[in-house]
Amino acid sequence: MPEGIEARLQEFDRKLRDGHFELLRQFLAKDYFGYSPGPGEPAASDRITDLVTDLKAALPDLTVAFDNIAVDAEGNATAEVTVQGTHKNELWGVPGSGDAVGWTGPVSIRAIGDRFAVRLDDLATPQRVGLVRQLRLVNPADEMDQPPHFPVVWPEFLLRLVFTGEVGDRPCSHLDQITVSDPPVSVCEQCVESDHIWPALRMCLVCGFVGCCDTSTNRHMAQHYQETGHCIFRSIRDDEGWIWCYEDDAFFDKAMLDRVG
Ligand SMILES: [Zn+2]
Ligand SMILES: [Zn+2]
Ligand SMILES: [Zn+2]
CATH class of the missing domain: 3.10.450.50 (Nuclear Transport Factor 2; Chain: A,)
Known part of the structure; x- marks a missing residue:
């Protein structure tokens, strides 16, 4: 109708x-x-x-x-x-x-x-x-x-x-690849070596690599994804509970991990 x-x-x-x-x-x-x-x-x-x-x-x-x-x-x-x-x-x-x-x-x-x-x-x-x-x-x-x-x-x-475009979670098919929950370092080591600064840090949830975000000069997390295929990462900030997947363009809450087990 x-x-x-x-x-x-x-x-x-x-x-x-x-x-x-x-x-x-x-x-x-x-x-x-x-x-x-x-x-x-x-x-x-x-x-x-x-x-x-x-x-x-x-x-x-x-x-x-x-x-x-x-x-x-x-x-x-x-x-x-x-x-x-x-x-x-x-x-x-x-x-x-x-x-x-x-x-x-x-x-x-x-x-x-x-x-x-x-x-x-x-x-x-x-x-x-x-x-x-x-x-x-x-x-x-x-x-x-x-x-x-x-x-x-x-x-x-x-x-x-x-x-x-949506205020809700978008599904990701890579949740079973997650092995890491806490970042081992709190800097982008590759940026530190080359004396660059960054707006924000991301951590690879597959291997724990920490790199600068996609609006930084060097985009080290994106580079890590290209080199390794590790597609799922989160903000390093404890007060930000979100996770992003490059492959699925999925953006979702950490709480989703509990919901899917
Ligand atoms: Zn995914
Ligand atoms: Zn960097
Ligand atoms: Zn990784």
Whole structure:
């Protein structure tokens, strides 16, 4: 029943344009776009509501809108989402700048009953970091090889959103290769040798190698993957529990390891 879906989507859009973010849970599905939440995993509607609530606190004039809504015969929809507002207050460790920020990108929308699962599409790198860069959560493009300017505390589902388009876990088929849990060193030894600095460190979960991240000058973890085929790594920071897999483009929470055993 695509007509009903389109009408419901238009209604969702009107509520968002009017700033009725308290109604998000009435429109958003518990399911993620690509899968249903696993046991113990928060619902997609909860994570998106948390994200928008934080954004609204930092950008009091926040607006979200869907344009160019198109629904196909199966009831799947595409649209362009636009997020706008003035960054007045602290957001995840970054002070308000007073700057107007705005971002537009394509989304896919799947109807589940009278609710919706949403995924950001077309996540080419410059596009996907557009809004987070305007919010100064990441450094300017020409300073990505530098340590972060602000002590950003990323909600992990925001990182997943930036990397994969979804606020939920994406599966990885390499979990059985994990043998290491704690980093043996806390520097990129290859960068130290050549007198380079790095923004962040990653640890290979197959062998324990520690190397600099993909925005560093030398990208030693990416090089390690190319040389060894070890594709699964995590942030070295104890307060960051996420894991990334190069092969699957999977980004997921450490807690997933417990869920899959
Ligand atoms: Zn994998
Ligand atoms: Zn390095
Ligand atoms: Zn390795």
